[in-house]
Amino acid sequence: xxxxxxxxxxxALADRQVEGQVCLExxxxxxxxxxxLLAAGAKRVYAVTNDADHAATVRExxxxxxxxxxxxxxxxxxATPLATDSVDLVTAHGLCNVxxxxxxxxxxxxxxxxxxxxxxxxxxxxAVPPADAAVTRLFALENAAARVVDGRPALAFYPPAVxxxxxxxxxxxxxxxxxxxxxxxxxxxxxxxxxxxxxxxAATLPDSLGEPLAAMAEDLVxxxxxxxxxxxYSLAFRLGDV
Numbered sequence: 001x002x003x004x005x006x007x008x009x010x011x012a013l014a015d016r017q018v019e020g021q022v023c024l025e026x027x028x029x030x031x032x033x034x035x036x037l038l039a040a041g042a043k044r045v046y047a048v049t050n051d052a053d054h055a056a057t058v059r060e061x062x063x064x065x066x067x068x069x070x071x072x073x074x075x076x077x078x079a080t081p082l083a084t085d086s087v088d089l090v091t092a093h094g095l096c097n098v099x100x101x102x103x104x105x106x107x108x109x110x111x112x113x114x115x116x117x118x119x120x121x122x123x124x125x126x127a128v129p130p131a132d133a134a135v136t137r138l139f140a141l142e143n144a145a146a147r148v149v150d151g152r153p154a155l156a157f158y159p160p161a162v163x164x165x166x167x168x169x170x171x172x173x174x175x176x177x178x179x180x181x182x183x184x185x186x187x188x189x190x191x192x193x194x195x196x197x198x199x200x201x202a203a204t205l206p207d208s209l210g211e212p213l214a215a216m217a218e219d220l221v222x223x224x225x226x227x228x229x230x231x232x233y234s235l236a237f238r239l240g241d242v
Contacts, residue, residue, distance in 0.1 A: 003062045008180045009036035009093060012124045012234040015176070018042050021088035026077055026111055027095035031058035037091065038066045046087070048073045048080055078106040082114040090115055093124045096163055100152045104166055112170040112239070121172055121237040124180060126230060128157040133229035135186045138220045142194050145201035145213050154197060160233050172237035181232040191221045 009032050019041030025033045028047035031054075037045045047058050047070065055074050063070060075081055077095075090111050099107055111121065129136045139155050146154035164174050198217035202210035 003031065003035040003039075005036040005039055006032050008124065008232060009033050011178070011180055012093065012122055013037070013040055013091075016089060016120060016122060016236065018089065022046075022086065023089045023091065024048060024082065024087045024111070024114060026090060026092045026107070027098070028058050028072070029054055029094065031061045033091045033093040034058055034070065035062045037089075038062055038069060042069065042089075044069050044071065046071050046073055046082060048075055048077060048082075050074065050076050078103065078110055080110060080114065084113050085116050087114045088116055088119055090119065090121045091124075092122070094126070096123065096125045097155055097157055100156055102152070104156075104158075105169075108166050108170050112167075112172070115239050117239060119239045120175075121167065121239070122234060123163055123167070123237070124232065124234045125160075125163065126157055126184065126232050128159060129230040133227060134220070134224045135191065135227050135229055138191060138194055138217070138224065141213070141216055141220065142198050145198045148209070149201045149204055160235055164235060167235075167237055172239055173241055175236045175238050177236075178234045179231060180234050183228040184230045184232050186224075186227045186229065188221070188226050191224055191226070195221045 013036055018037055020043050022044050023037045023042045024046045025037065026048055028034055028049040031047060034045050034047040049055050049058070052074060055072050058072050073081065092111070096104060115121065129139065143153040143155055146152060160177060195217040199214045202214040205213070
């Protein structure tokens, strides 16, 4: 049975040529865009992730019936094993908001390297959440925990103009901008996923620091429940002049 494709993915790909194309899902996650690309008739999809659990999830979720068109690649997006000038369409759905500024340019450079000279790129991501949104407090807690453990934030929310400028520096010209969600529905499952990240960081810390962090995450999730806030946007690019 074909994997379900989120409406945001379907909307982001609706005006793109996918059928018969060699595609790369950069930052495969659980394979939402991989599923969308395969459903739209992609010739081959390279689903690239540096997370072994995500790689296994993608294989399990969309491998059946598509194994001949799917290649799951476990690699750092700053240096993939894909050949130069080999991909027709690159997608990055919800990728950039987990890339700190120090890594964003390197990933953009690598996506440009593997794209064909007339390649296309679709970048979908979350705008900066409203300062008064309750979820913003949870995201701030997640970033605080990440900074304590890793010295870098877990999340980065880029305005669309910033991502457009980053990719423009690598030769990509923007073809269109669209809104995918306004507002974004942050469900209890979404909030728990972010709280889980806080708990994972907290577990590596001394109890005196980790336990209060985990408790704060749990309290925030319980207090928020769910919330509709912020926007998700989609940017479509062409390599070279439009």
